[in-house]
Amino acid sequence: MTWEEMLPLLWPATVETAQMVGWSTLFTVLFGLPIGVALVVLDRGGLRPAPALRAVLGFVVNIGRSLPFIVLMIAIIPFTRLVVGTTIGTAAFVVPLTVGAVPFFARLVETALREVGTDVVQAAQAMGASRATVVRKVLLPEALPGLVAGLTVTVVALIGYSAMAGTLGGGGLGDLAVRYGYQRFETLLMIVTVVLLIVIVQLLQSLGDWVARRLSHK
Amino acid sequence: MIQASGLRKQYGDVVALDGVDLDVREGEIFGVLGQSGAGKSTLLRCVNLLERPDAGTVTVAGQNLTALREAELNQARRRIGMIHQHFALLSSRTVAGNVAFPLEIMGVPRAERERRVGELLELVGLEGRGGHRPYQLSGGQKQRVGIARALAGNPAVLLSDEATSALDPATTQQILALLKRLNAELGLTILLITHEMNVVKSVCDSVAIMTGGRVEESGTIADLVRTPGSRLTREIFPLPEPAPAGSVTLTFAGQAGRPVVSEVVRKFDVDLSILGGSIEELAGDSVGRLRVALEGADAGAALAYLRASGLIVEEAA
Ligand SMILES: Nc1ncnc2c1ncn2[C@@H]1O[C@H](COP(=O)(O)OP(=O)(O)O)[C@@H](O)[C@H]1O
Ligand SMILES: [Mg+2]
Numbered sequence: 001m002t003w004e005e006m007l008p009l010l011w012p013a014t015v016e017t018a019q020m021v022g023w024s025t026l027f028t029v030l031f032g033l034p035i036g037v038a039l040v041v042l043d044r045g046g047l048r049p050a051p052a053l054r055a056v057l058g059f060v061v062n063i064g065r066s067l068p069f070i071v072l073m074i075a076i077i078p079f080t081r082l083v084v085g086t087t088i089g090t091a092a093f094v095v096p097l098t099v100g101a102v103p104f105f106a107r108l109v110e111t112a113l114r115e116v117g118t119d120v121v122q123a124a125q126a127m128g129a130s131r132a133t134v135v136r137k138v139l140l141p142e143a144l145p146g147l148v149a150g151l152t153v154t155v156v157a158l159i160g161y162s163a164m165a166g167t168l169g170g171g172g173l174g175d176l177a178v179r180y181g182y183q184r185f186e187t188l189l190m191i192v193t194v195v196l197l198i199v200i201v202q203l204l205q206s207l208g209d210w211v212a213r214r215l216s217h218k
Numbered sequence: 219m220i221q222a223s224g225l226r227k228q229y230g231d232v233v234a235l236d237g238v239d240l241d242v243r244e245g246e247i248f249g250v251l252g253q254s255g256a257g258k259s260t261l262l263r264c265v266n267l268l269e270r271p272d273a274g275t276v277t278v279a280g281q282n283l284t285a286l287r288e289a290e291l292n293q294a295r296r297r298i299g300m301i302h303q304h305f306a307l308l309s310s311r312t313v314a315g316n317v318a319f320p321l322e323i324m325g326v327p328r329a330e331r332e333r334r335v336g337e338l339l340e341l342v343g344l345e346g347r348g349g350h351r352p353y354q355l356s357g358g359q360k361q362r363v364g365i366a367r368a369l370a371g372n373p374a375v376l377l378s379d380e381a382t383s384a385l386d387p388a389t390t391q392q393i394l395a396l397l398k399r400l401n402a403e404l405g406l407t408i409l410l411i412t413h414e415m416n417v418v419k420s421v422c423d424s425v426a427i428m429t430g431g432r433v434e435e436s437g438t439i440a441d442l443v444r445t446p447g448s449r450l451t452r453e454i455f456p457l458p459e460p461a462p463a464g465s466v467t468l469t470f471a472g473q474a475g476r477p478v479v480s481e482v483v484r485k486f487d488v489d490l491s492i493l494g495g496s497i498e499e500l501a502g503d504s505v506g507r508l509r510v511a512l513e514g515a516d517a518g519a520a521l522a523y524l525r526a527s528g529l530i531v532e533e534a535a
Contacts, residue, residue, distance in 0.1 A: 123306035126266055127320040127371075128295035137322070141310040217309045217351045 001186050009176060010192065016090050017172035020162045024097035025155055032102045032154075033147075035061065036109020037135060047121075047131045064103030069161050072100050073168060093170035097161050105154045112146030113139050145216040152208025156201050163197070173197055219244040219375060219407040220265060225274035227260050234260040235271065236431035242375075242409050242424070247401050249418040250411040252428030258411035261428070262379050265409065266298050267291055279374045296324055299368030303380040305360040307352040313363050314339070314348030320370040338366040342396060358389035365396065369404075376400075378410035382417060394420045415453055423501055425450060439501040443471050446532050455507035457494050461534035465493055466521065469530040470506040478527050479508075485523065488514035 035057065041047045042054035067075070073096040080087050080095040116139055124138045140147070163174025173193050181190025220242035227235040234257045242248040252258050263269040265276055267283050275284045281294055307316050314335050321331045339345055342362040352360055361381060368376055378397070382390040398421050400406050412418065418425050418439070426436035427449055435442065435449050442450040451469065452459070461467055470478070483490055495508035512520055525531050 117306070119302055119304055119306040120308055122263075122268055123300065123302060124319070124323075126268055126295060126298070126300040126377075127323055127367075128292040129323045130289075130292060133323060137319070138308065142308060144310060215310075218353055 001180075001189055006189055006192060009180070009189070010173075010196065013171065013173045013176040013193075014196065016170070017159065017162055017166070017174070020090050020093055020097060020165065020170060020172055021155060021158045023091075023094045024101060024158055024162075025151075027094065027098040028101040028105050028154060028158070029151065031098070032105035033109055035102065035106040036113065037139070039106060039110040040113040040139070041131070041135065047134060061103040061106055064099065065107065067100075069096075069100050069164055072096060073165060088169040090171050093162070093165040093168075097158055097165060100161055101154055101158050104157060105150060108150030108153060109143075109147060112143040112150055115146055116142040145212040148208060148212040148215060152205060152212070155204055155208070159197065159201060159204075219246075219279060220248075220409055221275075221277040222261075222265065223275055225261065225264055225271045225276070227257075227264060227269060227271050233431050235264065235274075238274070238428075238431070238433055240265075240409075240426060240433070240436075242407060244407055245401070245405050246423040247397070247408045247410065247421050249422035249425045250409070250428055251413070251415065251418050251425055252411075253413055256428040257431040258413075258428055259379055260431075262377050262409065262411050265377060266295055266300060296320070296371045297373050297375070299371070299373035299376040301361065301364045301368050301376065301378045301381045303383050305352070305357075305364045305384075307360060307363055307367075309352055311352075312348065313344065313350045313352065313355070316352065316363055317348075317366045317370060320367060324371060334370065335366075338369060341369070341400075342366045356389070357385050358392055361385065361389075361393050362396065365393075365400070369400070369406075374407060376406050376408045378408060380412055381410065383412070383414070390417070391420070397421060419454065419498060419500060440471070440503060443469065443500060443505050444530060446530055451507065454498055454500070454505075455496055457507065457509050461509060461532070462493070463534055465509055465511050465534045467532040467534070468508045468510065468524060469532075470497075470508070471503060471530075473528055476527075478524065478529065481527075482520050482523060486514070486516035486520040488512050488516050488520045 038057060039054065039061070042050040042057065044051055076096055076099055077087050080092055083095050084092050086092050120138055120142060121134055124134050129137070162170065162172055163177070166172040166175030167178045173196060177190050177193040180186040181193060220240060222238060222240040225235045225238040238261055240261070250258050250261060260269060264271045265278065267276065271284070275282055277283065278294070278298060283291060283294055286294060308319065311319065317335045317338050318331050321334060326334065335348065339348055342365050344359065344362050344366065347355070347359070352363065355363065364381070382393050385393060394417060397408060401408055410417070422439060424436070424438045425442065426433045428434065439450065442448045445451070457467065479490065482488065491511045493509040493511060495506065497504060497506035521531055521533070
């Protein structure tokens with residue numbers, strides 16, 4: 001295969017991967033962040049302790065985390081059909097990617113929030129801050145560098161998941177590598193795809209590290 | 219200004235507060251002195267209900283805080299400032315942002331906030347530092363930010379949890395001087411807890427000594443140093459205990475400038491030898507404690523004269 005033949009394959013595949021990862025990142029933050037906050041707030045010694053509810057939530061999150069992604073993807077096919085009306089194509093795979101990444105990200109959010117000292121939380125409460133204010137103005141801003149680091153790890157994991165999703169009909173770089181590189185023995189394309197994935201992950205990680213460092217004032 | 223009565227707090231098997239009463243008068247600096255684990259922090263955190271006592275009531279500025287619901291309590295807390303041992307500043311905000319934080323909570327508009335932050339930073343001697351980040355400041359400066367933040371809502375009361383314990387001695391004195399100044403200029407009532415006698419000696423008008431979740435002794439420093447056998451006096455003026463047989467321990471308070479000892483030696487047929495003692499500045503008064511041996515025919519009369527002169531005379535058995 002020549003470069004002229006590879007480019008028309010690589011470009012749309014990259015766009016598909018970017019779309020899958022981009023949308024699922026957005027939804028992962030949308031659902032994962034509140035769940036992570038809830039895991040901390042509801043915990044014993046949290047802002048609004050509710051140990052029973054917290055235990056249920058933790059259990060559900062752990063189930064999500066313990067299923068291998070490929071199994072999860074297949075297991076939730078009915079759910080995917082319900083949400084997007086189809087189970088193939090890039091859009092359909094945003095659902096399993098999100099479902100797979102939410103518990104993962106929620107745990108990272110939980111860890112980041114736990115890093116915030118109890119002394120600043122109590123200082124805010126001593127000033128008469130409501131619980132919502134403590135979450136909005138203390139917990140989240142103070143944990144921001146950790147949240148960005150967690151988000152970076154999540155995006156990188158999503159790129160990995162998306163390659164897997166690709167092989168089941170989601171398209172993207174993973175799909176390309178399997179269809180051409182593996183099934184048609186186009187070794188060069190396989191190598192190019194792998195290199196491309198490595199470069200993307202490296203760039204994202206560096207960007208995430210840089211942002212986290214800029215936000216940290218320790 | 220602050221009344222606590224019958225406060226009890228238990229953590230599992232540990233009784234952190236075992237029936238504590240406290241009466242802090244308006245405009246005074248009240249120190250709670252005790253060793254680590256005595257229950258001081260728990261007591262302070264019960265005063266603004268960061269910790270809810272198992273039993274007892276807390277009244278601040280006439281308002282019974284223990285009876286309030288959460289929203290009302292949050293309102294009441296805005297009139298109670300608090301400073302912390304490790305400053306508890308938000309690293310995500312600048313110095314100005316930290317001082318503005320309580321004002322944001324109170325819903326003060328931005329322009330008013332900025333004006334007030336400027337005033338507060340000037341009050342604590344941090345003009346021009348508003349744009350700095352907490353990590354760029356020294357410990358003493360961080361505590362000044364903490365103080366400015368605590369004063370943002372014009373509180374009637376300031377609570378201080380070991381506010382100088384993380385600072386070196388010179389910085390400690392500066393922060394204590396600042397607290398003393400705020401107490402004098404703003405009429406701010408300050409309840410501070412500490413494990414350092416030095417803090418009590420430097421700034422407090424009254425003190426409660428805590429051990430094992432109980433208040434062992436409390437009152438104004440002026441009264442306590444005049445109370446024979448008080449724990450405060452023994453700790454401020456360490457003399458060997460028990461006093462050697464035949465010795466006499468004299469406590470001077472309020473006789474500054476009067477040469478009582480030489481008067482005694484001149485007027486009576488006694489020899490006086492000094493065994494130990496020291497003089498301290500306490501609550502604006504010069505207080506001394508002297509252990510002497512008095513010998514001679516007139517010893518009894520000499521002691522009576524000392525008592526009549528207002529000294530506290532403790533005779534060893
Ligand atoms: N949140 C808590 N959980 C369990 N035990 C606590 C808690 N807070 C304080 N204690 C215990 O209560 C006692 C008094 O603590 P504290 O009020 O912090 O003392 P101090 O401030 O005088 O050092 C200690 O034995 C401490 O271990
Ligand atoms: Mg303490």
